[in-house]
Amino acid sequence: MKFLDLAKQQKTIEKHLRFNLDKVLSESKFIMGPEVKKLESSLAEYTKASYCISCSSGTDALTLSLLALDIGIGDIVFCPSFTFPATAESILMVGATPVFVDVGKNTYNICYKNLLNAIEKCKKEKLRIKAIMPVDLYGLPANYNKINAIAKSFNLHVIADGAQSFGGIFRKNKVGNLTEITTTSFFPAKPLGCYGDGGAIFTRSLDIKEKLESLRAHGKGKGKYDINYMGMNARLDTIQAAVLLSKLEIFDWEIKERNRIAKIYSNELKSSFHIPEIPKDSVSAWAQYTIQSSKRDKVMSFLKDKNIPVMIYYPKPMHQQPAYKGFLLNKDLSKSSELSNNVFSIPIHPYLTDLEVEYIIENLKKANNLFL
Structure with a gap:
């Protein structure tokens, strides 16, 4: 995968x-x-x-x-x-x-x-x-x-x-x-x-x-x-x-597939993880499917052991980066800090098989139960 x-x-x-x-x-x-x-x-x-x-x-x-x-x-x-x-x-x-x-915690x-x-x-x-x-x-x-x-x-x-x-x-x-x-x-x-x-x-x-x-x-x-x-x-x-x-030539089909997979993820994971919120009047391009967990490191380690690739976008917000320490006019950035500690992304590309999607969901649920 x-x-x-x-x-x-x-x-x-x-x-x-x-x-x-x-x-x-x-x-x-x-x-x-x-x-x-x-x-x-x-x-x-x-x-x-x-x-x-x-x-x-x-x-x-x-x-x-x-x-x-x-x-x-x-x-x-x-x-x-x-x-x-x-x-x-x-x-x-x-x-x-x-x-x-x-940023907002639900839409990012x-x-x-x-x-x-x-x-x-x-x-x-x-x-x-x-x-x-x-x-x-x-x-x-x-x-x-x-x-x-x-x-x-x-x-x-x-x-x-x-x-x-x-x-x-x-x-x-x-x-x-x-x-x-x-x-x-x-x-x-x-x-x-x-x-x-x-x-x-x-x-x-x-x-x-x-x-x-x-x-x-x-x-x-x-x-x-x-x-x-x-x-x-x-x-x-x-x-x-x-x-x-x-x-x-195939872009519209790919966007539809990303949205189909995202809908499956959201329906299956909403009781286990903080999932992304998509307003009714919006369609996401789903560059990433990003969820939140206070046990992120443990969940990610569990998934990697199951050969499920995961990524963090982004582990440090800009206001905490050394190059930007002099640009802190607005210091009310608590959600950005919180998200950087909790978010992780799972595969959502259009070429995932249904079995792969099921496997990802199954192991996310297992991880959630294990680290509650």
């Missing part, structure tokens, strides 16, 4: 994948080849976003978005503490300052009350607040109605970190079309992943789209050597676009 089985996925798309890769090799347009534009068009159509701009990674997608909004030195950006380092890292990379916000997403408190604290200290960067943790879109309303009332930008949630839905709208700017990652372990690093940005604004296209290519203007902005080398490789186009 594998935590994520990319080999089985590759066999499913092998014919289409080889055709796409052979085409790239034959045409030798390895940078900004036609597959890149085709992918951007396909992703925009899939999400119903106005524009999609591909780039070299999910981290670069966040950094480029901040640059496109002219966010930099002296600016405050709010983001969750319970997240992957790339979220806060991108804020620091442009010279801005992250202010960490706590940003806590709106804590966000409002952090905003008021910053305003009281007359700091220059500029943006909110919510994270759709484990694949569940945050409540963008609430986030967009808060942003509007304080004149803030919203950059959604949808690295784990591409394919998710909030109130009938897909991730990529829920707010001002959405980023995603195509890291191999993500719901839609390539065979290396990759990312994309979705926006409704033509001005932002054109600026992002410039920024990802060294800030160039109409001419190759006309430099309008201080940019980056952050283009998506053509060969990765070809991989993603192949995977996009």
Whole structure:
């Protein structure tokens, strides 16, 4: 059993994948080849976003978005503490300052009350607040109605970190079309992943789209050597676009399978573990199925002895990381600390067999009974 089985996925798309890769090799347009534009068009159509701009990674997608909004030195950006380092890292990379916000224990997403408190604290200290960067943790879109309303009332930008949630839905709208700017990652372990690093940005604004296209290519203007902005080398490789186009063919089926397995997990485990909460108006992309236990280490050890792979996302929140010890304007982050001690993730990829799912559930129940 594998935590994520990319080999089985590759066999499913092998014919289409080889055709796409052979085409790239034959045409030798390895940078900004036609597959890149085709992918951007396909992703925009899939999400119903106005524009999609591909780039070299999910981290670069966040950094480029901040640059496109002219966010930099002296600016405050709010983001969750319970997240992957790339979220806060991108804020620091442009010279801005992250202010960490706590998350909800049931959805793992940003806590709106804590966000409002952090905003008021910053305003009281007359700091220059500029943006909110919510994270759709484990694949569940945050409540963008609430986030967009808060942003509007304080004149803030919203950059959604949808690295784990591409394919998710909030109130009938897909991730990529829920707010001002959405980023995603195509890291191999993500719901839609390539065979290396990759990312994309979705926006409704033509001005932002054109600026992002410039920024990802060294800030160039109409001419190759006309430099309008201080940019980056952050283009998506053509060969990765070809991989993603192949995977996009089966993506809806994979999301349905992830949700089918998640429903089985939730029904079977709800009396034994603290399971993730999915609001009625949302569909998760289920990048991870993450549960909570105060006996996490013992449960994980038991599962590993049964050859069931498990992972911890994330063992330490950002506000406890040494690199971020100087960014503690908001210290009310108790849920982030608690979750980092209790969460663990079990396999949920679309290629799990029903027998494997039953085996995972059976041993989780055994572990729970053993360590009560």
